[in-house]
Amino acid sequence: MGWKSHGFRFKSGRKLRKRVREKGIRIRKVLQEFEIGQRVNIDIEPAVHKGMPHPRFQGRTGEVIGIRGKCYLVRVRDGGMYKTLIVRPEHLKA
Template sequence: MGWKSHGFRFKSGRKLRKKVREKGIKIRRALQTFEIGQIVHIDIDPAVHKGMPHPRFQGRTGRVVGVRGRAYLVEVTDGGKKKIVFARPEHLKPQGGSNAV
């Protein structure tokens, strides 16, 4: 009897998928910066594997509470608990819709 792999991206094919015309990496998202205390949305870019938060946090909104190297620490509520999510800027969007660098 073989065992199935339950890796990091297990059962997340639909969630972490891009449409044909959206494929590739947007350099603008990699260069954006955030201030501590700023509210951000977690929007995972499946083309960038490095610094990708767990798929359960896709679509969540949180507050930037710190910086570690190029990654940001985002405080998110998950099941009534506060959790810290490490995410690179490629996987974050500022609240308010503007994607200015």
């Protein structure tokens, strides 16, 4: 019996796909800054694997509640409760 791996990016190939001419990353996405209390949209950047939130949060809106190193703590409502995500700025939009 061969067991399949159900890793972090399992079944997210379509969601985390880039077109040929969109490959790579723009430096302004890495350098963008957010303030505590600011509302942000989670837009996963497939070219950067570090600090990537789970694909289920793609397209969600949250609030920046803190900073941890280069990352931001983003509070997102998921179902009936709030979850705190640790996300790098490449995966966020103002």
